[in-house]
Structure formats: C-alpha cells, structure tokens
Amino acid sequence: DAGVIQSPRHEVTEMGQEVTLRCKPISGHDYLFWYRQTMMRGLELLIYFNNNVPIDDSGMPEDRFSAKMPNASFSTLKIQPSEPRDSAVYFCASSSALFEKAFWDYGYTFGSGTRLTVV
C-alpha cells in the first residue's frame, strides 16, 4: 500500500476563495481523521469518520469548514471562504478499528500533509 495519500502538497490561495483538500486512506482502514497543525496550537483533531460516516466534528473551527467521505477510499476537507488564519498544515490519517490488534501495533497512519497558505 502506498500509505495515506493527500493532495495537493501545497496550496496558496487568496482570502475568500474556496479550498478543497483531498485524502485517500489506506485500503481496509475503517477510520479516517483530519488534523490541523500550527506552531501555536500543535496538532488538533478536526473531524473523524468511521465507515464513511462522520462521528465527531466538534473540532471543526467554524461553519466555513466541511468534510465529506463519499466512499471508503476518498475524503475531502473544504474551507469556504478561506481566511488567513486558516493557514496551517492539514493532515489526513487513517487507522484500523479501536481494540483491533492492527491498531495496537500500528496506531494512526498519517499522510504527508497539505500546507495551506491563505494570503
């Protein structure tokens, strides 16, 4: 498996524009997570899915943020409209189900991230 694949790797956009980040999880993983990393706040969980269903979106900062998982192999995180304070590295991660041996042995697998800059 090629691991968790995110695109694009870098995104520069102007304030007010719509931004869509994409993620392909590891095949067979039941859980998908979106995290955001900044120097000030570190890694923050935004939302996570189980079997394509959003389970907890309490970390999503505002209504400007939305996430979808239309099938087991694809998820998007959308920001509309984008603002300069949204600038960060956004990571997607996937994992096996909790309490499965695969989770104890391998934890979360993160993608390489998308560095978003809103100017």
Next chain:
Amino acid sequence: SQKIEQNSEALNIQEGKTATLTCNYTNYSPAYLQWYRQDPGRGPVFLLLIRENEKEKRKERLKVTFDTTLKQSLFHITASQPADSATYLCALDTGGFKTIFGAGTRLFVKA
C-alpha cells in the same frame, strides 16, 4: 480541560547515549498512550502504543513506560544515532478516537 505537557526545550545528546523524553498529562485517565516521530515537512509516524495495564513496552532501541498514578509516560531511545534527530510527539486518547497530541520535544543527536 485535558492537558499534555512535553519538554518544550530541545534535547541535545551525544551519539550512543540514551535519550529520555517525558510526557505528563492531567485531568484524564487515558486507556492508552502513543508516541510518534515527526520529521520536518512530514506527517507523524507511529512508533509505539502502550495500554493502561502495561507498565513498559519495547521495540528495538525504543522503550516506553506508562505510570497512570504519576500520569506520566517516559520514552527512551537507547544507543541514539544522529538519524534519531526529530520531533517526538506524545498522544493520548480522551475517549474513543478523540486523540490529543502534545506539542512535541525536539531531539538532536550529535555525532
């Protein structure tokens, strides 16, 4: 609210020595705790997971301890190498998959 503290200052050690990183937490009783490595421009990479009923776990040159009374985990890298230089993140669950991460400790291993 849940709080995780890791050494905010970078840790500098000589090659061959043992590096020890600390993770302290408050206000919660996690069922498990994880350690990740992160290199610049890359995503975190899973290293070890230790459960609340495990006192110690080892993997090659890595060792993790978990003291639920002290609310502390220690992460050790024995026979450290320059390639071990990275940021190490502690992560603990707050219920289900709501994992929170510490800010990380930067480790520099000098040849």
